[in-house]
Amino acid sequence: MSTVPELFASKVFDDRVMKSRLSSKVYKSLKNTIDIGEKLDITVANAVAEAMKDWAIEQGATHYTHWFQPLTGITAEKHDSFISPSPDGRVIMDFSGKELIKGEPDASSFPSGGLRATFEARGYTAWDPTSYAFIKGKTLCIPTAFCSYGGEALDKKTPLLRSMEALNKQALRILKLFGNDQVRHVTTSVGPEQEYFLIPKELYDQRKDLIYTGRTLFGAKPPKGQELDDHYFGVIKPRVEAYMSDLNEELWKLGILAKTQHNEVAPAQHELAPIYATTNIATDHNQLTMEIMKKVAQKHGLVCLLHEKPFDGVNGSGKHNNWSIATDTGVNLLTPGETPYENAQFLLFLCAVIKAVDDYQDLLRISVATAGNDHRLGANEAPPAVISIFLGEELEGILEAIEKDAPYAGVEKTVMKLGVSVLPRFTRDTTDRNRTSPFAFTGNKFEFRMVGSADSIACANIMLNSAVAESLKIYADRLEKADNFEDALHEMIKKTITDHKRIIFNGNGYDDTWIKEATEVRGLLNYRTTPDAIPHLMDEKNVKMLTAHKVFTEAELRSRTEITLENYCKAVIIEAKTMEMLARREILPAIEEYAAFVAKTANAKKSLATDLACTYETETVKKLSGYASEAYASLDELDSVLDKVKDSDSVTDTAYIIRDELLGVMEKLRASCDEAETITAAKFWPFPTYDELLFGVK
Structure with missing residues (x-):
């Protein structure tokens, strides 16, 4: 194996490769396009293409593809070979x-949400x-x-780049007011922590619910889950460690800065965290990371589950979006410094x-709204659906002092004394990390913890960039007209506070009293489900802001409203139909078979001695028959609601039927079947159970 520095980015046409293969004139022109957005000349593009092709062929490539991120939430690619015919009947690589x-x-065949007619098939990809x-x-x-053929964005990259440009434009205005004229560009950076589950492939292949939906639709809780907290940061199992090692190598080859790996809270759950990268690159890298996680898992006889809630009763998986703002001069604009008050x-x-x-708040909630994430948000593993900001003691004290025009005494640095002379002393941070907060300040960045593990991080960062750009625009508009900059600045900060x-809330986000206070006293929003949240994308204030910054057109916003609700409906309907199939064809027959076996056993025993009580057999058959009857009734109800869904005239109405009726019936069906599982002999149960799935990797 090569050393890590030799391996890193060996499969990437990066700055190092471009500098060595392009003329200084072409390289400089391309760098100006990359760094400050200068228009790309076709002669430069031709030179870059030739160098890129030669490098790729040397690396063993035979094809190229425009790799893009349509509104399916995953990536897409169409491969074309480099070959072109030559006059002698052979081929050249071109x-x-x-x-x-x-x-x-x-x-x-890609989702468009009405942005194109059915007969308009053409689309374009742009480098x-x-x-x-x-x-x-x-x-x-x-x-x-x-x-699309008409120029509307059909992907997640285009609005993301637009939002980054919007924030850059407004941030430069603010920095100029502070005398920072040397800054040419402001970018946002992201480090997305990726949580995931690993389970044995031979068990996965026996679970149709995992195959079709990515999560278990049935499954009784095992005797042991995560109660002992013994998996979190525990010793990594050899098979998992081998997987992580191969995963790191594959990611490093692609220039992905995979840095941290560890066991997460739930059994079979793990996490990978990269170093920060510019937001659009971090988004590309995270999409690649998810794809490669799955591919590498198969080589190890494992399956990587990225669903937000693959198992009931244990923690689900999120993707913590660590977001910051920096200048091209290397200054992180969210670094407080030694004296943040000044x-x-x-x-x-x-x-x-x-x-x-x-x-x-609504746009941030909308950006993470999916059927899978609805199962995760609000549980004791993820933030609630109510958005709030955690700042920590020091920053909250500073803002309070500014609001009251009072002097700020500061937070004294505390030296940690661990009571053992050989251990070093160190200074405690002035802010903690609140794991119950959806949006927490953690030193020089904000951690948006609501993003689901399977989501593209593009959506969250589009909304975050755009909303901050709007705040900065309002500030710049006022400060540029101010007679006294210092006074106007102070008053604006004070008014914002x-x-x-x-x-701002620094307490326990899981506490029911907080949810009550947040909604009833503070007036914060609480969109608990995707159907609650998504229609608000078209609220007047949201449309006005996003179109004003040219992040979306109104038509593009309508399309995304339609597509997101449609994806939600399709995902849950697939789950409902899968539940019906499993219950009718596998679970109910298994219950009946075991009940018949137990009844036959009781009859055989009574034939030997009529006075035998056979209490276990009798009670077991009664319970199994009761659960089977409950499940059968739920299946009838499920069919009825699915018929209602089929007859629904709009995707919005369908989403509300799913939220208000279908999900409840699915929960009832699952409850009956899960109870039956607990008293059915293991050899009769038709597929692997939670204890096998969660503890199957040795």
Whole structure:
């Protein structure tokens, strides 16, 4: 094996490769396109394409693809070979700047939400030069945006890039007011922590619910779950460690900064965390990470589950979106410094985030709304559906002092004394990490903890970037007109604190009293389900803000409303139909078979001695018959609700039927079948149980 530095980015057409293979003139022009958005000249594109092709062929590539992220939530690719016919009947390897810049995949089968008519099949992919091309297998993958024939965004990358540009534009205005004219570009950076489960493939293959839906629709809790907290940060099992080692190598080859790995809270659950990268690159990398996680798992006889709640009764999986803002001069704008009370620039950017999160709570909730995440949010493993910000003792004290125009005494640094002379002393941080908060400040960044493990991080960062850009625009508009900058700045920070302190909460987000206070006293939103949240994307204030910053057009917003609700409905309907199939064809026959076996056993015993009580057999058959009857009744009810869903005229109405009726029936059906599982002999149960799935990897 090569050393890690030799291995890292060996499959990436990165800056190092470009500098060595491009002329200085072409390299400089391309860097200006990447760094400051200069228009790309076709002669430069041709030179880049030639160098990219030669490098890819040397790496063993035979094909190229425009790699894009449609509104399915996963990636897409259409492969074309480099071959072109030559006059002598043979072939040459060719790749032009035109092919690099633009592709024409068929858009007809991708979700569009009404952005195109059925007969309008053409779509375009456009090269994103800010995200490096890479080789996967024998294919050169070129990260691209994806749009319709009419130019509307049909992907997640395009709005993300637009939101980054919107924030950059407004942040530069603010920095200029502080005299930072040397800054040319402001970007957001993200480090997405990725949680996942690993289970044996031979067990996965026996569970149709996992195959069709990504989660278990039935399953009684095992005697042991996560109660002892013994899995979290525990010793990694050899098979899992081998998987993690191979995963790291594959990620490092693609320039993905995989840094941290450990066992998570639930049995069979783990986490991978990368180092920060620019948001659009981090988004590309996270999509690749999820794909490679699954591929590497198969090589080890495992299956990687990315569903937000694959198992009931234990923690689900999230994706903590660690978000910060930085300049091209290397300054993190969310770093408080030694004296944050005196750091006006930091305080203004901090206030911009606070205002953004309060003003656009709904957009942040919408950005993480999926059928899978609905099962996770609000449980004791993830934040509640109510958005709030955790700042910590020091920052909250600073904001309170500013609001009251009072002096700030500061938080004294506490030296930790561990009571053992050989152990070093160290200074305690002035802020904790609140794991119950949806949006927590953790030193020089905010951790948005509501994103689901299977989600693209693009959606959350689009909304976050856009909302903060709006706050900064409002600030810049006022400060640019102010007669006295210092006075206007102080008053604006003070007003933001007064107007938006309701969103700041440093306590226990799991406490029911907090939810009551948040909604009834503070007036915060509580959209508990996807159907509750998604229609608010089209609220006037949201449409106005997102279109004003040119992140979305109104038509694009309508399409996403339609697509997200449609995806929600399809996901739950697939689950309902899978439950029906499993209950009718596997679970009920298994219950009946075991009940018949027990009854036959009782009859055989009574034939030997009529006075035998056979209490176990009698009671077991009674209970099994009761659970079977309950399940059968729930199946009839399930059919009835599915018929209602089929007759529904709109996707919104369908989503409400699912929320109000279908999910409840599915829970009833599961409850009966899970109870039956607990008293059915193991050899009669038709598929692997939770104890096998969660503890099956040795």
